[in-house]
Amino acid sequence: MTSPKEHMFEALSLAKKGLLTTRPNPMVGCVITLDNKIIGRGWHKKSGEGHAEVNAIQDVFDNFGSNAPSALERSEMYVTLEPCSTTGKTPPCSEAIKKNKIKKVYIASGDSSQNGFTENEKDIEIIEGLLEEEARELNRGFFSRIEKNRPFITAKMATGLDGGIALASGESKWITSSISREDVHKLRATNEAILTGTGTILKDDPSLTSRDSGYDNDEIKQPLIVVIDRSNKLTGNEKIFTQGSKTLTFTSEDSFISSSRNELCVMKKEDLSNLNKMMQYLANEKSINTLLVESGSNIFDSLLAEELIDELILYQAPKLLGKDRHTFSKFNQTSQKLSTIDFKISSISNLGEDRKVTLIPNYK
Numbered sequence: 001m002t003s004p005k006e007h008m009f010e011a012l013s014l015a016k017k018g019l020l021t022t023r024p025n026p027m028v029g030c031v032i033t034l035d036n037k038i039i040g041r042g043w044h045k046k047s048g049e050g051h052a053e054v055n056a057i058q059d060v061f062d063n064f065g066s067n068a069p070s071a072l073e074r075s076e077m078y079v080t081l082e083p084c085s086t087t088g089k090t091p092p093c094s095e096a097i098k099k100n101k102i103k104k105v106y107i108a109s110g111d112s113s114q115n116g117f118t119e120n121e122k123d124i125e126i127i128e129g130l131l132e133e134e135a136r137e138l139n140r141g142f143f144s145r146i147e148k149n150r151p152f153i154t155a156k157m158a159t160g161l162d163g164g165i166a167l168a169s170g171e172s173k174w175i176t177s178s179i180s181r182e183d184v185h186k187l188r189a190t191n192e193a194i195l196t197g198t199g200t201i202l203k204d205d206p207s208l209t210s211r212d213s214g215y216d217n218d219e220i221k222q223p224l225i226v227v228i229d230r231s232n233k234l235t236g237n238e239k240i241f242t243q244g245s246k247t248l249t250f251t252s253e254d255s256f257i258s259s260s261r262n263e264l265c266v267m268k269k270e271d272l273s274n275l276n277k278m279m280q281y282l283a284n285e286k287s288i289n290t291l292l293v294e295s296g297s298n299i300f301d302s303l304l305a306e307e308l309i310d311e312l313i314l315y316q317a318p319k320l321l322g323k324d325r326h327t328f329s330k331f332n333q334t335s336q337k338l339s340t341i342d343f344k345i346s347s348i349s350n351l352g353e354d355r356k357v358t359l360i361p362n363y364k
């Protein structure tokens with residue numbers, strides 16, 4: 001006999017199909033069962049299109065035809081996120097569940113941006129919290145945006161064994177192998193925006209595209225490239241502005257950048273060092289759920305000091321970058337805040353000759 005957990009795992013795996021397309025909406029999956037057998041499956045593909053619950057109900061109609069209403073009345077629903085109860089681009093799912101007389105709904109995680117399906121639907125048996133941790137992890141960006149008012153922030157660094165991210169000359173391209181670089185392109189594609197600093201742009205002039213990810217097609221929205229240019233060092237001729245990506249630059253009114261695909265976010269000088277404010281802008285004005293940071297140590301350390309890094313991914317090559325290398329972090333030992341951060345390793349894997357280490361900071 002299939003357990004409720006197994007049905008919810010199936011709903012989670014359906015939700016994952018929306019990884020690259022649902023943004024800024026959350027990924028949601030749903031299965032409907034009758035006598036413990038799945039009779040309908042659905043997932044949310046794209047903002048403005050059907051939600052997982054409605055798609056699963058439709059699947060029951062496709063499978064059962066005129067017998068669908070009586071099957072639905074005796075069915076149970078497993079959905080990875082609390083059904084919406086407000087009208088957005090589509091009608092509320094709570095209405096579709098009531099209309100089809102589904103009596104029991106399992107929900108993995110609540111959604112504080114909604115109107116309280118669990119509190120309001122007294123005639124439906126609701127079991128909330130089944131595989132909640134897995135469901136929150138799946139939509140960690142969405143939850144960060146609606147609960148913390150900022151994206152989930154991942155920093156990525158390509159390093160040598162000695163923590164070097166660039167040679168003394170500033171040269172940092174190709175520290176890691178092509179397998180790692182392909183993985184970075186996938187990481188870019190699965191994030192909604194990429195943040196970098198002027199130090200990196202002026203030294204490396206990177207493209208920051210996800211062209212080698214296999215995810216680079218018309219249906220998939222490419223990440224927004226975000227740069228902080230507080231001292232107006234950029235001209236608009238740098239690669240990020242000329243290769244067709246959408247860019248957003250936090251800068252002052254004296255900016256020199258003129259590029260039709262670039263959006264300027266003009267801020268007061270003092271706000272251009274306020275990383276919290278910029279992260280809130282990305283969440284509130286641009287609906288960015290997930291942000292990947294690809295900068296040097298300056299921006300990285302500033303974000304870390306504000307406790308804004310949620311995850312750090314090191315792609316570590318078996319190389320030494322030398323005595324005068326640039327390192328990925330230059331902690332100021334005298335700063336209490338920086339010297340009290342340690343990390344938990346959440347995973348380690350091998351990528352060709354390199355090692356990929358994922359770490360979670362523990363801000364004490």
Ligand SMILES: NC(=O)c1ccc[n+]([C@@H]2O[C@H](COP(=O)([O-])OP(=O)(O)OC[C@H]3O[C@@H](n4cnc5c(N)ncnc54)[C@H](OP(=O)(O)O)[C@@H]3O)[C@@H](O)[C@H]2O)c1
Nearest residue numbers: 157158165166170172197199200231295296297298299302
């Ligand atoms: N291996 C890797 O994974 C990797 C990745 C990226 C970069 N790198 C290397 O890193 C080196 C560049 O390092 P970097 O530290 O100079 O670059 P960065 O962090 O990308 O940019 C630093 C610049 O950002 C601005 N900045 C610093 N703190 C800020 C804050 N709190 N708010 C807003 N802006 C802030 C400052 O410029 P203003 O004062 O002018 O505003 C600063 O000079 C290069 O050699 C590059 O090759 C390596």
